[in-house]
Amino acid sequence: MTTPSPGPGWWLASDGNWYPQRWETTFVYYTNESLQAVIDEASRQSKAYGEQGWEIVGSSVQRVQVAHRFSDYDKVGDHYYEWSIVCTLKRPLAPG
Numbered sequence: 001m002t003t004p005s006p007g008p009g010w011w012l013a014s015d016g017n018w019y020p021q022r023w024e025t026t027f028v029y030y031t032n033e034s035l036q037a038v039i040d041e042a043s044r045q046s047k048a049y050g051e052q053g054w055e056i057v058g059s060s061v062q063r064v065q066v067a068h069r070f071s072d073y074d075k076v077g078d079h080y081y082e083w084s085i086v087c088t089l090k091r092p093l094a095p096g
Contacts, residue, residue, distance in 0.1 A: 003018070005018060007020075009021030011095040013095070019095065021093075023090045023091070023092060024091055025088065025089065026049075026088075026089050026090075027086060027089070028042075028049065028086070028087050028089065029084065029086045029087070030042060030085055031082050031084040032082065032083060032084075033080070037083075038084065039085075042059075045087070046087065049089055052091070053092075054090065054091045055089060055090060055091065056087050056088070057088050057090050058087070059086065059087040060085065061083065061085045062083070062084055063083050064084065065079055065080070065081055066080050066081070
């Protein structure tokens with residue numbers, strides 16, 4: 001007689017015990033001075049990873065000030081900004 005699963009995602013091993021789902025995680029990121037380029041690349045990567053079973057569980061978009069040439073930075077008041085996105089993805093690991 002088999003005991004019922006303790007919850008969603010649990011799997012029954014050959015030893016007769018139930019084990020919880022385990023997850024594999026990865027991060028994808030992209031940086032560009034154009035917000036649209038960042039969003040387009042994130043969309044492209046999300047689709048490619050999604051086709052492999054990955055799902056996004058978190059993301060962050062930010063705009064940061066950087067310098068082209070640090071030695072000349074802000075001597076003439078020029079500032080350079082970049083957008084970046086980081087996405088955290090996960091997918092289930094096969095039991096075993």
